[in-house]
Amino acid sequence: MSDLPPALAGLDGCPFWQMDGAGNDFVIVDLRRGGELTREAAQYLGDREGPFGCDQIIGLVRDKTGGTTMIIYNTDGSFAGACGNASRCVGWLLMEETGENELTFGSPSGPLHATRAGEAQITVDMGEPKLGWEDIPLAEEMNDTRYIDIKLGPIDKPVLWGPSAVSMGNPHCVFFVEDVDTQALDRFGPMIEHHPLYPEGANVSVAQAVDRETLRVRTWERGVGLTQACGTAACAALVSAVRRRLTDRKATVHMPGGALIIEWDEATNHVFKTGPIRLSRQGVFGD
Numbered sequence: 001m002s003d004l005p006p007a008l009a010g011l012d013g014c015p016f017w018q019m020d021g022a023g024n025d026f027v028i029v030d031l032r033r034g035g036e037l038t039r040e041a042a043q044y045l046g047d048r049e050g051p052f053g054c055d056q057i058i059g060l061v062r063d064k065t066g067g068t069t070m071i072i073y074n075t076d077g078s079f080a081g082a083c084g085n086a087s088r089c090v091g092w093l094l095m096e097e098t099g100e101n102e103l104t105f106g107s108p109s110g111p112l113h114a115t116r117a118g119e120a121q122i123t124v125d126m127g128e129p130k131l132g133w134e135d136i137p138l139a140e141e142m143n144d145t146r147y148i149d150i151k152l153g154p155i156d157k158p159v160l161w162g163p164s165a166v167s168m169g170n171p172h173c174v175f176f177v178e179d180v181d182t183q184a185l186d187r188f189g190p191m192i193e194h195h196p197l198y199p200e201g202a203n204v205s206v207a208q209a210v211d212r213e214t215l216r217v218r219t220w221e222r223g224v225g226l227t228q229a230c231g232t233a234a235c236a237a238l239v240s241a242v243r244r245r246l247t248d249r250k251a252t253v254h255m256p257g258g259a260l261i262i263e264w265d266e267a268t269n270h271v272f273k274t275g276p277i278r279l280s281r282q283g284v285f286g287d
């Protein structure tokens, strides 16, 4: 008889792992042999006042062909289309399971290819960035998503304006600033997350181009809040920086929890993301 709380009743007997990628942390639940990851379970597992606590809750499920697909919940119980750091953690888990050094698995926005890149370092091909207003999506038609019409501060004297919009399978809004550390992201992040120009909400970042090969980025995640790192935000920041001619196509993106190497490959138009993964705890619900 297990003493799981009611919110986790559907996960009895399911294996789980607590992992992080550059400080962006996850509870990953194996649902391939059954179990149900409900919105209530995701909210319970994400609660930092509870026995777990994390930024995202990931479910691993079987797809029609017998392969593995990830589903992604934010801590508020909403679904996400992509999670760059969790993709590296899931890639590593599946490589440990199969003994492979590279493999493909499913995600809400399509298949992802992961490769071992060193000791506890994984590269994931995040696919093509989406730059068209209707694909991001934005609520209004516009030709150039490098600078969109969002301003922060007094109307006649805005302090931040003209962020870039990008989708990496999820919507991003990136403000370029002189110094990421002086930005009150905790105050304006929630406002931009729910800005009317983003009908599905936005992950909101401030980015600082240090030199042609270095960015500093802080992110307010949709459905979560301030995070130590956000993989898709690192990709969105690099893509935006390249579109504004601020960096080269490959750069190290420093976030509070660690660094990721992001490359927007010219030949394939795909964005490759390399960085660390860490396993901190594993177990079986109900044991």
Ligand SMILES: N[C@@H](CCC[C@H](N)C(=O)O)C(=O)O
Residues within 6 Å of the ligand: 024, 055, 056, 074, 079, 080, 081, 082, 083, 084, 085, 086, 170, 171, 203, 221, 222, 223, 224, 229, 230, 231, 232, 233
């Ligand atoms: N941590 C992630 C992004 C997670 C999803 C995001 N909050 C959303 O709602 O789109 C990452 O590493 O990319």
